[in-house]
Amino acid sequence: MLADPSARPEDHELSEVLNLRMPAESASIAAIADAISGALVRLKVPEEKQLEIGLAVQEALANAVVHGCNNDPSKEIRCRLQCDPQGRIVIVVTDPGPGFSPGLLSNPKHGENVYADHGRGVYLIRQLMDEVHFENGGNEIRMWKY
Amino acid sequence: MDISVRKRSQVQVIHLRGQLRLGQAVDELRQTIEESLGNGDTRFAINLAEVPMVDSSGIGLLVRFLASTKQRGGNIKLVQPSKFAVQTLRLVGVLNLFEVFDDDDAAVQSFA
Numbered sequence: 001m002l003a004d005p006s007a008r009p010e011d012h013e014l015s016e017v018l019n020l021r022m023p024a025e026s027a028s029i030a031a032i033a034d035a036i037s038g039a040l041v042r043l044k045v046p047e048e049k050q051l052e053i054g055l056a057v058q059e060a061l062a063n064a065v066v067h068g069c070n071n072d073p074s075k076e077i078r079c080r081l082q083c084d085p086q087g088r089i090v091i092v093v094t095d096p097g098p099g100f101s102p103g104l105l106s107n108p109k110h111g112e113n114v115y116a117d118h119g120r121g122v123y124l125i126r127q128l129m130d131e132v133h134f135e136n137g138g139n140e141i142r143m144w145k146y
Numbered sequence: 147m148d149i150s151v152r153k154r155s156q157v158q159v160i161h162l163r164g165q166l167r168l169g170q171a172v173d174e175l176r177q178t179i180e181e182s183l184g185n186g187d188t189r190f191a192i193n194l195a196e197v198p199m200v201d202s203s204g205i206g207l208l209v210r211f212l213a214s215t216k217q218r219g220g221n222i223k224l225v226q227p228s229k230f231a232v233q234t235l236r237l238v239g240v241l242n243l244f245e246v247f248d249d250d251d252a253a254v255q256s257f258a
Contacts, residue, residue, distance in 0.1 A: 124234070
């Protein structure tokens, strides 16, 4: 039986492309996001997907630094980029924070939320990626782009 | 991020180049707009033609200053946002908060 090409890749199919650990500060967000973008170019990911993945990674890293680590550079964030033979991409961002409950986040498009100056990051990630899971109590986000 | 500002007909025309994202880029744009507001300027045209990506921090900044300028009788208008910037602003439901123009001239004239 042929594998469903839309099915999520199994862990044993994945090759690690990047595995970065950096201090939890805003400069690290840009550095990691730029490293991911460079890797996506080398992997010949289509440009539109590069932008979508790049923005999702940016948002996940920002959440890890700001909410997971309270902008404390003595703490460390981790970002891994993996791909499978079909070119499907998996990004995992981890922080050492207490985690959170993504189900409690409000919809930024509802009512007065539209005028808020925050609260759009996770919503954007979910819109831009094909599959998103929060694990380990919310301090690890695993994002797939097929 | 590169930021250039010039005043045309009482409108601060701000050109950005680079990604508008959390950190230095958003901090510099915030400082630029706050300084202009402090000088009494309330009319802004922000050219995003060379901004391939705007993150949620950048969106939050634009929305916050849109409200600030409108409270003072001004506005923030967007010029030539890139395709992905438009897509992102639309995804989070804020694109229709802004007037969008094809070039600086049209944005400046719209304040007249």
